[in-house]
Each structure stands twice: as structure tokens, then as C-alpha cells.
Amino acid sequence: MDGFTSFLLFRQESDTLLFYIQLSRMAVTPFLKVVFAVLIALEVCAFQAIARSTPDGHMAERHDEWMKQHERVYKDDAEKAKRFKIFQANLEYIESFNAAGTQTYKLAANQFADLTNQEFLASYTGYKKGSHSKTITDASFRYENVTSVPTSVDWTKKGAVTGVKNQGGCGSCWAFSAVAAMESIHQLKTGKLVTLSEQELVDCDRAGKDEGCEGGLMEEAFEFIIKNKGLTTEANYPYKGVDEDCDSKKAGSNVVDIKGYEKVPKNSESALLKAVANQPVSVAVDGSELQFYSSGILTGSCGTYLNHGIAAVGYGVSGDGTKYWLIKNSWGTAWGEKGYARMERDIEAQEGICGIAMDASYPTA
Helix, strand or coil, X not given: CCXXXXXXXXXXXXXXXXXXXXXXXXXXXXXXXXHHHHHHHHHHHHHHHHHHHCHHHHHHHHHHHHHHHCCCCCCCHHHHHHHHHHHHHHHHHHHHHHHHCCCCEEECCCCCCCCCHHHHHHHHCCECCCCCCCCCCHHHCCCCCCCCCCCCEECCCCCCCCCCCECCCCCCHHHHHHHHHHHHHHHHHHCCCCCECHHHHHHHCCCCCCCHHHCECHXXXXXXXXXXXXXXXXXXXXXXXXXXXXXXXHHCCCCXXXXXXXXXXXXXXXXXXXHHCCCCEEXXXXXXXXXXXEEEEECCCCCCCCCEEEEXXXXXXXXXXXXXXXXXXXXXXXXXXXXXXXXXXXXXXXXXXHHCCCCEEEEEC
């Protein structure tokens, strides 16, 4: 059945249903009321079946299923209609991209499928592009003279990385990136993996350029941690995903500290490789192409407008010889490869894919 035929039948069924409803409201015998009730029920079933058979009807059904899966509730019908149009456009793009089969990665209609790319970036990133208030020179790069690194490294398999977390609709990626690197260096130094508090940074790190859910910088977070003489645990100061007043009592219960931090020389994937070979590193990327990433190695076109903080927790080489970075994100385990992504490594552009080599730093213990 083509779309035009479905539309005509849809209109016909709608008119018939309205006719039966009108008849049922007239002064007729109880028997006829029962008959009309049965006819109305049958027409409703036919009406719904035809609605689902139309292109928009099928898409609406998929949207409803997606809403249930992600527990999405809209404030009114107008908002739902708006989100449906965005969902439809995104789904068509995702399916077209995957069907083309020209890339080494796949996309999926994840929890961000009813957002435009602009809305997604505004709510789920948070790296503040701009200069850090304190100048850290490349001369302090401790791994400069490293001459040999392993072919692959995965700090998650070495027990140096905590579980994937979820920043929610708060622009606190900078805090998650900094904390991830700090948790790892503490484990490498002490052998103890401790889950630390991002909310402490969101609430209490306000003296510099960091502004909680409004964004921040990983280096500024390291500065705060040094001045604060450490961070407390996630359990003691749990993540809320909103800006709140600093709880000085909880923030004073520090369990892990760092001595300092260093920058990786800018626009050098080889320098970044040396650093990641020795510890997980906080990196900034352009997150525009990450919205629907599902699996595989992210390759191809990607911008370099840095807007999202993540953690590089390893690197490797795929079966077909493609080199990649292993990154830990902060969008929950439903995104990507259980919260992680692989991004192409050693590309021609000196900035690295999505600008991964443009602004990288790591804490020192």
C-alpha cells in the first residue's frame, strides 16, 4: 500500500469513526447503543492500524517506543510534536549513515536522539574554550624523553579506571575529565582505586574560570584540587548534576590529593601517546560528531572547536591496522561502547581527530 492510498483510507476511516460516534450520541435504543459501541471499537482498531501503516505513523510508533525506553516525558503535545520532528530527522540520518557503510563506526538512536546537535552540545558538554589562568610550559612535560612505548595500552584492564559515570544535562564534563585522570594516578601510585567526587568541583571550584554546570577547564580543576589539598569521595559528596552551594564540611574531608599537573605539548599525538602510555590523561575534543556514536573507530571528518572534556585511558590497533585512542566519556554506559569510544589515532592533521591533541593535561602525584 503506497502512502497516498494509506492517506485516503486514513481519511475515510476517520470520517466513518466520527459518523459512528455522532450516531451513538443520538437518542436511540439501548440495543443500538451497544451496536454503535462495538462498531466504534472496530473502527478505532482499524483507524490505529492504518495510522501505523503510514510513514509518519510508523515513525511516531518508533518515537513512542524510544520514549518508553529512555523514560522521556514531554511537558505538552506541542513539545512532543517538536521533539518528534527532531527525532525523525535524526533517525533518518542515523539509518542513512549506517546503510552507506562507508565509515569504520556505527551510529545509534541513543538517549540524545530527540535533540538537535546544538541543543546536545549546549547541555551535555561543558569545556570552556579559552586560555587557562596559569601558564604551564611544555618544558614541564615529564615524558618528553620517553623513547619506547607499548603497542597498546588499556588502563581499564589494568584496574586503574573507575566505572563510567554520567554528567547528565549539566555542563560538567571538565570535572569528570579531571577526576578520571586523578582517580587513575592515585591508583597507579597507591594501588587503590577510589571513586572521587565531581560534585565537589561543581559546587566548590568557583574562584577561577570554572562555573559548575555552566562549564570549566580541567587545568582549573587541578588548580582547585591542589589548593584544596585534595578531593573527597563520591560516596561522601554524591553527584547531583545541578549547581548547589558548596558543602564545606564534606569538601574538607579529603581522601586523595595531587602534587601538581602538567600539560602535554600541543598538537602532538606522539607526545600524547607518551603520556597515555604512562597514565590516563584529560583531553579536550570537539564533541559534535559524538552525539550518536555507537561502536567502532571514529574516523573521517571532525571539527576542532573544543567543547568537551574526556579522558584518554588507552590506545591500540584494530584488526585492520587502524590505530586508535581509547577514551572514557561521561554520558553513561548506554552511550557508545558501554560508555567508551575509540577514535582514530595518528591522522594527518596535527591537532588529532576532533582536536584530541590540542589541549591535554594530567595530574602528578
